[in-house]
Amino acid sequence: MTPPASGDRRPASSTAIAVGAKIRQRREQRGMSSAELARRAGLSKATLSQLEGGRGNPTIETLDALAIALRIPLTDLLARDTDPGPVLVAGTDLADGEVGRELLRRISGGNSLEIWRLRMPPGTHLEGVPHATGTIEHLLVSSGHLTAGPTDAPTDLGPGDLLAFAGDAPHTYRTGPEAADVTVVIASPIIG
Amino acid sequence: MTPPASGDRRPASSTAIAVGAKIRQRREQRGMSSAELARRAGLSKATLSQLEGGRGNPTIETLDALAIALRIPLTDLLARDTDPGPVLVAGTDLADGEVGRELLRRISGGNSLEIWRLRMPPGTHLEGVPHATGTIEHLLVSSGHLTAGPTDAPTDLGPGDLLAFAGDAPHTYRTGPEAADVTVVIASPIIG
DNA sequence: GGCAATCGTTCGTTATAGTGAACGCAGAGT
DNA sequence: ACTCTGCGTTCACTATAACGAACGATTGCC
Structure with a gap:
C-alpha cells in the first residue's frame, strides 16, 4: 500500500x-x-x-x-533519432501466401529515412500511395522477380537489382508466378 | 457517471x-x-x-x-501503414569465392545516404572503415549467416535480420562456413 | 472416456494516468 | 505600489489501464 x-x-x-x-x-x-x-x-x-x-x-x-x-x-x-547502441530487428517468419510489409527502421532529422522489407507471394499486386514531394524510393531485390516502379513506366526486376524512382508519383509492385523479397528504402525531405 | x-x-x-x-x-x-x-x-x-x-x-x-x-x-x-509512394542498377554476377562490394546508390542533401550490396563467401573477414560521427549503419541480411557489428560487440545475424549500429566506431563483418548476402545502408548527418 | 496442459477470453480489484484547483512567479496596465 | 492576466508547477482526487483469478474451449496423452 x-x-x-x-x-x-x-x-x-x-x-x-x-x-x-x-x-x-x-x-x-x-x-x-x-x-x-x-x-x-x-x-x-x-x-x-x-x-x-x-x-x-x-x-x-x-x-x-x-x-x-x-x-x-x-x-x-x-522516434529514437540517435541510437545509443546497436539495434537488432529479427527476421520474421511468414505464412504461405501472406504479404509481409514491415517497417524495419526509421530515422528523422535532416532527411527522414525508412527501411522496409516487402515480401510478396506469387501473383501479388500492390498499389503504392504517393509520398511527399521530393521523396525517393529505392527497391532492392533480395530474391525473386517482380515488375515495379512508376505506374506509367514499370520495370522488370530480378535478384540483386536496385530501382530508384520518385516516390511522389503513383507506383505499383507486381509479382508474376514467382514470389519476391524486396528491401525498400524511402528517403524523404523533412516536413517543416 | x-x-x-x-x-x-x-x-x-x-x-x-x-x-x-x-x-x-x-x-x-x-x-x-x-x-x-x-x-x-x-x-x-x-x-x-x-x-x-x-x-x-x-x-x-x-x-x-x-x-x-x-x-x-x-x-x-x-506506423500508419502509409503505403510506400528511374534509376536502375542491374544485379551483377559473381565468380565463386569472390567478395562483392558494390556501391549501388548515393544521395546527398539532408542526410547523405548510401546503399551497398555486400556479398561474402564462406570464411570471409572484413574490417569496416569508421565513418563520420553520427553515422548509422544498417545491415539487412538477404541470405546466409554472418557475425557483424561493432568490433567490441558483434552480433550473429541470419536471413531477414536487420542490425543498426553507430558507424563511427570500428566494426567488422565475418562469415562462418556459410556465405552471406547483405544490404548495407549508411546514413550520415550533414554537417551544417 | 478421464485427466492435464495450454490457449484466449471475461470478470472484479488495484494501481496509476489524468484532472481541476490550488500555488508562486513574471510582465503589463492603471 | 497594487491589481490584473497568463504562465508553468505541485497537490488531492477521480477515472481507468493493468492486474490476478477465474472461465470454457481445445489439444494431447494415457
Missing part, C-alpha cells in the same frame, strides 16, 4: 524522458505555450507538465492528441 | 484498433502465443487480450515492453 496518495510520480523510464523532451522541443518550435498546447490537445496543464518533465507514462490517446495538436505524425514523438 | 465498474472498456479509438491489429499481426508472425508474449513483455494476458482486440488505450511503457518482446522498433507499432 502506498501512503494515501501523494503527487509523486514514477521514477521515469528512459522512454518517458525521451518522449517528454520531444514534446517540449516540438512545442517550442511551434512557439506555443504549454497552456495553449494543453488546451488544443484537450489535456490538462498538469498532465502536460508531467509529461514534458519526463515523469509519467502517457497513453496513446494522450500522445495522439498531442501529435494532432502539434501537427506532426504520432511516430515522430516516439 | 459510469455504473460502479464493469469489465467494459472504452468504445475503442481508431488508433487503438490499428495498434491492436499490429500487435497481433507481429505476434503471429513470430509464432508466439498471446500467453507467451504477455509473459515475455511482463504483462498480464488480460491486458494483451484487450489491446489486441482494439479495446483499451495502452501506455508507452506497455507498448515499449511489447516492442522489446517482439524485437521491433516501438514506432513500428504506431
Whole structure:
C-alpha cells in the first residue's frame, strides 16, 4: 500500500524522458505555450507538465492528441533519432501466401529515412500511395522477380537489382508466378 | 457517471484498433502465443487480450515492453501503414569465392545516404572503415549467416535480420562456413 | 472416456494516468 | 505600489489501464 496518495510520480523510464523532451522541443518550435498546447490537445496543464518533465507514462490517446495538436505524425514523438547502441530487428517468419510489409527502421532529422522489407507471394499486386514531394524510393531485390516502379513506366526486376524512382508519383509492385523479397528504402525531405 | 465498474472498456479509438491489429499481426508472425508474449513483455494476458482486440488505450511503457518482446522498433507499432509512394542498377554476377562490394546508390542533401550490396563467401573477414560521427549503419541480411557489428560487440545475424549500429566506431563483418548476402545502408548527418 | 496442459477470453480489484484547483512567479496596465 | 492576466508547477482526487483469478474451449496423452 502506498501512503494515501501523494503527487509523486514514477521514477521515469528512459522512454518517458525521451518522449517528454520531444514534446517540449516540438512545442517550442511551434512557439506555443504549454497552456495553449494543453488546451488544443484537450489535456490538462498538469498532465502536460508531467509529461514534458519526463515523469509519467502517457497513453496513446494522450500522445495522439498531442501529435494532432502539434501537427506532426504520432511516430515522430516516439522516434529514437540517435541510437545509443546497436539495434537488432529479427527476421520474421511468414505464412504461405501472406504479404509481409514491415517497417524495419526509421530515422528523422535532416532527411527522414525508412527501411522496409516487402515480401510478396506469387501473383501479388500492390498499389503504392504517393509520398511527399521530393521523396525517393529505392527497391532492392533480395530474391525473386517482380515488375515495379512508376505506374506509367514499370520495370522488370530480378535478384540483386536496385530501382530508384520518385516516390511522389503513383507506383505499383507486381509479382508474376514467382514470389519476391524486396528491401525498400524511402528517403524523404523533412516536413517543416 | 459510469455504473460502479464493469469489465467494459472504452468504445475503442481508431488508433487503438490499428495498434491492436499490429500487435497481433507481429505476434503471429513470430509464432508466439498471446500467453507467451504477455509473459515475455511482463504483462498480464488480460491486458494483451484487450489491446489486441482494439479495446483499451495502452501506455508507452506497455507498448515499449511489447516492442522489446517482439524485437521491433516501438514506432513500428504506431506506423500508419502509409503505403510506400528511374534509376536502375542491374544485379551483377559473381565468380565463386569472390567478395562483392558494390556501391549501388548515393544521395546527398539532408542526410547523405548510401546503399551497398555486400556479398561474402564462406570464411570471409572484413574490417569496416569508421565513418563520420553520427553515422548509422544498417545491415539487412538477404541470405546466409554472418557475425557483424561493432568490433567490441558483434552480433550473429541470419536471413531477414536487420542490425543498426553507430558507424563511427570500428566494426567488422565475418562469415562462418556459410556465405552471406547483405544490404548495407549508411546514413550520415550533414554537417551544417 | 478421464485427466492435464495450454490457449484466449471475461470478470472484479488495484494501481496509476489524468484532472481541476490550488500555488508562486513574471510582465503589463492603471 | 497594487491589481490584473497568463504562465508553468505541485497537490488531492477521480477515472481507468493493468492486474490476478477465474472461465470454457481445445489439444494431447494415457
